[in-house]
Amino acid sequence: MREIIAWLQRVEGAAAEVYNLAAGRFSDDVEFSTFLRRLRDDECEHLNIARIAGGVMEKGVALPCIISIDGPEMSYIEDFLIFLRNRVKTGKVTKEGMLHYMITIESKECNDFLAYIVNWLYRNGYVQTTAAGQIGSHKKAMEEYLETIRWNGTLIHRLDAVSPLRGKKLLVVSDDNLIEDGLKAIYEGEDVTLESAVAKKDLLGMIGKGEYSAIVADADGPGLDLKDFYTEAVGLRPEMRQRLVLFTKKPEAHQFFFSNGLRFLGKPTSIQAIKKALQEVAL
Known part of the structure; x- marks a missing residue:
């Protein structure tokens, strides 16, 4: 569990950096850059939550959990964020490409595990908001933004495919x-x-x-x-x-x-x- 928490801190920090760099890269698109900065701020808050969880565990508090993340998946997510950061830095990503990369990021297990941690911290009085406020609103913002983009229906279809049990x-x-x-x-x-x-x-x-x-x-x-x-x-x-x-x-x-x-x-x-x-x- 400590290893996963430490990994979450790295991943959330890397995601915040990517969104911040992308906001600068697409600064001429005011609506898109504003959206990217909103996601950056969310990721910074997620990083703070992961740090709180790490601090709680350092005090010897056990975090019971039925879910985990496989080592190869952890490595893939971290490597993907490094790859994307380099793409943005070198200007080798279009707006459409960035949106596809963002859907990949937001569909990964790091967000699911973070949601579990947020709810556990909330129930035990360490934070003041639930996963619905932290992770749910983050996903909702992504859905709402993609729905405004009419030039490519594959984006919203990709997001829908991430939630195959929707309505179940x-x-x-x-x-x-x-x-x-x-x-x-x-x-x-x-x-x-x-x-x-x-x-x-x-x-x-x-x-x-x-x-x-x-x-x-x-x-x-x-x-x-x-x-x-x-x-x-x-x-x-x-x-x-x-x-x-x-x-x-x-x-x-x-x-x-x-x-x-x-x-x-x-x-x-x-x-x-x-x-x-x-x-x-x-x-």
């Missing part, structure tokens, strides 16, 4: 909030609805009434007989057989679900793996 509803089954908190961070600002419950009666009632694109459950939680719940849920809605994703530290302990071909994710697991699993079962 997910059901979370867990004794604690770790899975729900992780999913909230990953899908912040993407119009994905999360509903949760623990008691079997409540869950079965929700499944009977609601159209859930996926059910995400903690296979290790002590509060629910997951095998019993799964059997009854599939009886209510047979399509749920293909829509269940399980988190567990001990997949070997759940042979029943293995034999039924269900999807397992580790604890923690990469944001990329979570997105891939949910996209495959929910679409």
Whole structure:
């Protein structure tokens, strides 16, 4: 976790630098340069949040987390920002090219992980705003700006492709909030609805009434007989057989679900793996 926090500080600082350089590069386009400076200011605030998180951890406070980022993805994001900084510095990027690069930046897992950290810091009194205020408004600003650009529809289509679960509803089954908190961070600002419950009666009632694109459950939680719940849920809605994703530290302990071909994710697991699993079962 300390390694990821230190990496986030570098990435957010690099993104702020890129947007600042780009604002100067496109200074003749007042609207675009103003937008870039707004994004720069957002990234500076994100850097400050990452530093606060680092300071909290230095004091020995643990930050429980169900999500992680793979090492190769961390390296790719950092290298991409270095590449883009050099492109902007040497004047080798057009406005359209810059916008495509920006969509790439804003779709990366660093923003999802930062959203998780923001919400955790907020709940524990370290910051005064949630991810909706920090990350959600940042994404919204990008969407609103791209919608004003009528000369290239591929930009807004690319942004839409980043949110394949937009408009979907997910059901979370867990004794604690770790899975729900992780999913909230990953899908912040993407119009994905999360509903949760623990008691079997409540869950079965929700499944009977609601159209859930996926059910995400903690296979290790002590509060629910997951095998019993799964059997009854599939009886209510047979399509749920293909829509269940399980988190567990001990997949070997759940042979029943293995034999039924269900999807397992580790604890923690990469944001990329979570997105891939949910996209495959929910679409």
